[in-house]
Amino acid sequence: MTEKRGFWKSLFGGKDQPAEAPIPAEPHDRAMPDAEPPVSETEAEALFEHPESTAKDVIEVAPEPAPATAPAVAPPVTVSPVTFSGITAPPVPVPAEPDKKSWWQKLKSGLARTSSSLTTGITAIFTKRKLDGATLDELEDILIQADLGLPTAMKITEALRRDRFDKEISDEEVRAVLAHEVEKVLLPVAKPLAIDTSLKPHVILVVGVNGTGKTTTIGKLAQMLGREGRKVTLCAGDTFRAAAIDQLRIWGSRTGASVIAREPGADAAGLAFDALKAAKADGSDVLVIDTAGRLQNKAELMAELEKIVRVIKKQDLSAPHDVLLTLDATTGQNALNQVEIFGKVAGVTGLVMTKLDGTARGGILVAIAEKFRLPVHFIGVGEGADDLEPFEASDFAKAIAGLDG
Ligand SMILES: Nc1nc2c(ncn2[C@@H]2O[C@H](COP(=O)(O)OP(=O)(O)OP(=O)(O)O)[C@@H](O)[C@H]2O)c(=O)[nH]1
Numbered sequence: 273m274t275e276k277r278g279f280w281k282s283l284f285g286g287k288d289q290p291a292e293a294p295i296p297a298e299p300h301d302r303a304m305p306d307a308e309p310p311v312s313e314t315e316a317e318a319l320f321e322h323p324e325s326t327a328k329d330v331i332e333v334a335p336e337p338a339p340a341t342a343p344a345v346a347p348p349v350t351v352s353p354v355t356f357s358g359i360t361a362p363p364v365p366v367p368a369e370p371d372k373k374s375w376w377q378k379l380k381s382g383l384a385r386t387s388s389s390l391t392t393g394i395t396a397i398f399t400k401r402k403l404d405g406a407t408l409d410e411l412e413d414i415l416i417q418a419d420l421g422l423p424t425a426m427k428i429t430e431a432l433r434r435d436r437f438d439k440e441i442s443d444e445e446v447r448a449v450l451a452h453e454v455e456k457v458l459l460p461v462a463k464p465l466a467i468d469t470s471l472k473p474h475v476i477l478v479v480g481v482n483g484t485g486k487t488t489t490i491g492k493l494a495q496m497l498g499r500e501g502r503k504v505t506l507c508a509g510d511t512f513r514a515a516a517i518d519q520l521r522i523w524g525s526r527t528g529a530s531v532i533a534r535e536p537g538a539d540a541a542g543l544a545f546d547a548l549k550a551a552k553a554d555g556s557d558v559l560v561i562d563t564a565g566r567l568q569n570k571a572e573l574m575a576e577l578e579k580i581v582r583v584i585k586k587q588d589l590s591a592p593h594d595v596l597l598t599l600d601a602t603t604g605q606n607a608l609n610q611v612e613i614f615g616k617v618a619g620v621t622g623l624v625m626t627k628l629d630g631t632a633r634g635g636i637l638v639a640i641a642e643k644f645r646l647p648v649h650f651i652g653v654g655e656g657a658d659d660l661e662p663f664e665a666s667d668f669a670k671a672i673a674g675l676d677g
């Protein structure tokens with residue numbers, strides 16, 4: 273492990289845990305609507321009509337990892353931290369696994385705003401008071417304002433009415449009931465992302481509105497999968513935004529994943545096809561495909577995502593094996609619409625909720641779980657590589673109720 277850390281130092285200038293540093297994301301209003309060529313059906317399909325156009329032909333090995341900025345028109349490129357120009361570098365280091373306790377601290381402090389918006393109100397109502405109808409109504413309002421959703425809010429107040437009506441109850445007891453009811457809603461959706469190692473690669477398509485944290489989540493995921501000893505390829509399929517391509521390249525070089533990228537504005541489906549071919553060729557366990565997330569034009573978004581899926585299926589009928597939707601917790605209720613739309617457009621199989629730190633609206637995850645019953649695989653509580661963890665119902669429920677782990 274000491275040796276590995278030393279290698280990180282030499283690569284990244286003295287930081288023991290380089291992946292902790294957030295990768296700067298350009299402002300999202302710098303998208304390039306004009307740079308995108310009209311989506312041409314024939315463009316990606318042409319790959320199949322010309323057998324000589326293979327991933328091997330179009331993908332080169334970059335001499336150096338992660339350039340700071342992409343050239344205006346770059347050739348398709350794979351950034352592999354293992355082999356540069358045929359020279360084999362030392363094995364890619366994988367930073368040490370963060371311990372469980374530090375994750376709990378991170379989760380608790382990340383969810384502090386959500387939990388304090390809930391618990392401050394609860395403490396105010398339940399200080400030495402008997403539980404009556406008015407108190408329950410007040411509590412229901414607080415729960416709804418915290419974005420937990422009406423059904424869950426009602427479950428919590430009903431549980432209290434049933435067991436504690438007309439009795440004195442402390443705020444701590446109310447918080448325990450809150451945690452218990454929230455955990456019951458979340459338990460069925462808290463499902464780990466299961467990687468099928470026989471697929472080589474297991475293909476994960478990542479979709480979501482711009483700025484919800486797709487690219488960052490992919491980077492964090494690459495780090496997590498790398499730690500598990502998996503070989504990972506990333507596809508910079510958000511060709512709409514130059515900065516997203518750069519971001520992914522940097523994540524690739526930090527985490528040891530290969531990155532397949534093309535110039536901004538390139539056809540995303542064609543790129544996904546090449547990426548799958550390259551991932552198969554180099555025996556990757558997992559291929560993670562980034563996508564653009566414009567919602568202002570649903571038809572265009574649908575066409576692009578459908579085309580990516582169609583093109584991938586030409587090589588592997590069972591792919592994509594997971595379609596992850598990233599949701600930004602700070603958007604509150606709007607996240608519900610996003611699940612609805614992307615669920616229809618992209619066949620979402622699981623959710624990742626990001627930016628649970630710095631928002632009082634983390635309760636939205638409970639409302640989404642209640643309404644859609646889609647698996648929640650991960651949550652993000654920060655911009656660093658270690659700020660993503662598999663979602664656990666009990667920890668989350670305790671953290672938002674302000675209880676100890
Ligand atoms: N605080 C916090 N910030 C996050 C988290 N996840 C992502 N971010 C930040 O959110 C911003 C947007 O993240 P991106 O990964 O660029 O989002 P994106 O969905 O890929 O955006 P496009 O590339 O435009 O589609 C970046 O500044 C990230 O560092 C999180 O869990 N917490």
